[in-house]
Amino acid sequence: MVPMQSFREYESVNNLLSIGANLVHTMKKRNDIRNIAIIAHVDHGKTTLVDHMLRQTGTFRANQEVGTRVMDSNELERERGITILAKNTAVFYKTKDGREVKINIVDTPGHADFAGEVERTLKMVDGVLLLVDAAEGPLPGTKFVLKKSLELDLQPIVVINKIDRKDARPHEVLDEVFELFLSLGASDHQLDFPTVYCIAKQGIAKREVEDESNSLGPLFEAIVAKVPPPPGDTALAFKMLVTTIDYNDYLGRLGIGRIFQGTIRLGAPMKVVHRDGRVEDARVTKIYSFEGLKRIEVNEAGAGDIVALAGMEDVEIGETIADASDTEPLPFVSIEEPTLSMNFVVNNSPFAGQEGKYVTTRNLGERLARELRSNVALRVELTESPDVFKVSGRGELHLAILIETMRREGYEFQVSRPEVIYKRIDDVLSEPMEHVIIDVPDEYVGVVIENLGRRKGEMKHMLQFQGNTRIEFLVPARGLIGFRSEFMTQTKGTGILHHNFHGYEPFKGEIAHRTRGALVALENGVAVAYAMWKLQERSTFFIEPGTRVYAGMIVGENSREQDMVVNVCKTKQLTNMRASGADEAVRLEPPRLLTLEQAIEWIADDEYVEVTPQSIRLRKKYIDHNERNRMSKKKAELVEA
Numbered sequence: 001m002v003p004m005q006s007f008r009e010y011e012s013v014n015n016l017l018s019i020g021a022n023l024v025h026t027m028k029k030r031n032d033i034r035n036i037a038i039i040a041h042v043d044h045g046k047t048t049l050v051d052h053m054l055r056q057t058g059t060f061r062a063n064q065e066v067g068t069r070v071m072d073s074n075e076l077e078r079e080r081g082i083t084i085l086a087k088n089t090a091v092f093y094k095t096k097d098g099r100e101v102k103i104n105i106v107d108t109p110g111h112a113d114f115a116g117e118v119e120r121t122l123k124m125v126d127g128v129l130l131l132v133d134a135a136e137g138p139l140p141g142t143k144f145v146l147k148k149s150l151e152l153d154l155q156p157i158v159v160i161n162k163i164d165r166k167d168a169r170p171h172e173v174l175d176e177v178f179e180l181f182l183s184l185g186a187s188d189h190q191l192d193f194p195t196v197y198c199i200a201k202q203g204i205a206k207r208e209v210e211d212e213s214n215s216l217g218p219l220f221e222a223i224v225a226k227v228p229p230p231p232g233d234t235a236l237a238f239k240m241l242v243t244t245i246d247y248n249d250y251l252g253r254l255g256i257g258r259i260f261q262g263t264i265r266l267g268a269p270m271k272v273v274h275r276d277g278r279v280e281d282a283r284v285t286k287i288y289s290f291e292g293l294k295r296i297e298v299n300e301a302g303a304g305d306i307v308a309l310a311g312m313e314d315v316e317i318g319e320t321i322a323d324a325s326d327t328e329p330l331p332f333v334s335i336e337e338p339t340l341s342m343n344f345v346v347n348n349s350p351f352a353g354q355e356g357k358y359v360t361t362r363n364l365g366e367r368l369a370r371e372l373r374s375n376v377a378l379r380v381e382l383t384e385s386p387d388v389f390k391v392s393g394r395g396e397l398h399l400a401i402l403i404e405t406m407r408r409e410g411y412e413f414q415v416s417r418p419e420v421i422y423k424r425i426d427d428v429l430s431e432p433m434e435h436v437i438i439d440v441p442d443e444y445v446g447v448v449i450e451n452l453g454r455r456k457g458e459m460k461h462m463l464q465f466q467g468n469t470r471i472e473f474l475v476p477a478r479g480l481i482g483f484r485s486e487f488m489t490q491t492k493g494t495g496i497l498h499h500n501f502h503g504y505e506p507f508k509g510e511i512a513h514r515t516r517g518a519l520v521a522l523e524n525g526v527a528v529a530y531a532m533w534k535l536q537e538r539s540t541f542f543i544e545p546g547t548r549v550y551a552g553m554i555v556g557e558n559s560r561e562q563d564m565v566v567n568v569c570k571t572k573q574l575t576n577m578r579a580s581g582a583d584e585a586v587r588l589e590p591p592r593l594l595t596l597e598q599a600i601e602w603i604a605d606d607e608y609v610e611v612t613p614q615s616i617r618l619r620k621k622y623i624d625h626n627e628r629n630r631m632s633k634k635k636a637e638l639v640e641a
């Protein structure tokens, strides 16, 4: 391990460069540090690559049992096998010529809904590893993250990953990547990117596909050689941009970011420059530097490095921590606006308060306010009703992950159907559009085109290769709600669907949502197999026998368009059959138990999903049958008028 004193060392780049480079002359660089982010479309292998970067730089003991995707440390990340939050780590790499270089690495999520995580963290780095799957090639996510990093003029290293795949086509994919750079208006200097071929899963990197290699050495060498060292004048007044917030049970809030200039020492008085212009006093109580999966306490840290600071209770993402002598804030990146919103509503169902720990308006409001402090792409607005918060994010998954996280923390609440966020652009009503790429076996092309056509999708390209077809569409974001599950069924699980935010376009007209009505429970009670059996010909159930239900709760889907009120609690008279629970005498179709995301996609405007630590229930907003009828009549009259 490298002693922390090495932070004080820096080399000025002017020692290395020719004397003619006057501009760089005054800019000191930390040649012992490189700061990189790993960016890609979802699943192209970022977190797996980080595993091996950690392993090959001695992060783990020789005989230590280490799992895969260690950076995906939170529970939902592990369950879903995707990265949700961008995270920092660092490794020390010894170059071929014997220098020790600290490489700060940001592992970013590839899923479009978490793109805000990529945007906020790119300010920390000087270069990016753009991973591209050697078989899939560049996909919408690749384009999005590349565009963001080209805008910041970060040095790209293209990593063609998964060259071990049977269907790998690394050279073609490299051409496609080059085309993508061109289409994004990359400068000549950006087009001159270095390329590395990888099998992240085995920890192998090569400069040419034919090369022999059994390590990531060539990748590390490329990082050290091609990514510019961070500017790092440790003699200037201290300034750091906070790009991540973390919590620590003992220390409270930690601000994580890159030190742009100067040096910070433990206990030093500092100013927090808030985004609204307020300047607040603070004192640094702990300084951590990153090393593998650990954070190491240090007494001081200098420009160019990425550190975590404790002692600034009120600091937010995008704010500057600075020395009193120069409180001019550092510029932050702009984060793209949310495209989808949902109402989070205090639970007022008959079962309210029975399963959750935090159920009040105040609980919900405080939790959402806390979320805003680190979830930069999220927005929360108050509404006319104190019990309703309008929460906006970058997609269904972005919001679903928040809902799932809160539910696991003990919160109980209801959510409404997601709605896209419209905008008036030049006085024209406009809506968010998604760039969709679909790969399907040829036989499903027809159904997919038909389905997306109904959803106002516009086909842009179609390409056939070896029995598969790749089709590109522009589809209104609202048309994609509920599409994924239909698509999976229609293509018998063989289809692959990718989409990313494309931009706003004029409103495309009405899109029909659900074609089937809800099956609504008549009265409070416990669902009985016998009653369900009598109804199952005309419906699909979302609950199992034995489930507690309330009047107005949705228990399934009707095969017709209208809602149908049913009595699922009615027991058979005359016989001595058991009143509830599974019953051997009746054969019930297995219910369609909806996941949180499926429930959110399914509900209509007059329905809620009720979320508690133990249950996901669907319900009508108006659970009283008479009131509901009155309200829907009123609505129909309004529409007619």
Ligand SMILES: Nc1nc2c(ncn2[C@@H]2O[C@H](COP(=O)(O)OP(=O)(O)OP(=O)(O)O)[C@@H](O)[C@H]2O)c(=O)[nH]1
Binding pocket: 040, 041, 042, 043, 044, 045, 046, 047, 048, 049, 069, 081, 082, 083, 084, 108, 109, 110, 111, 161, 162, 163, 164, 165, 198, 199, 200, 201, 202
């Ligand atoms: N065949 C092959 N599979 C790989 C390789 N690298 C990663 N994978 C697999 O690809 C899948 C996705 O890997 P991750 O590392 O989670 O991908 P990611 O880019 O971090 O995904 P997100 O963070 O969710 O965007 C896993 O099943 C990996 O085992 C490789 O070099 N070859």
Ligand SMILES: [Mg+2]
Binding pocket: 046, 047, 048, 072, 082, 083, 108, 109, 110
């Ligand atoms: Mg990942």
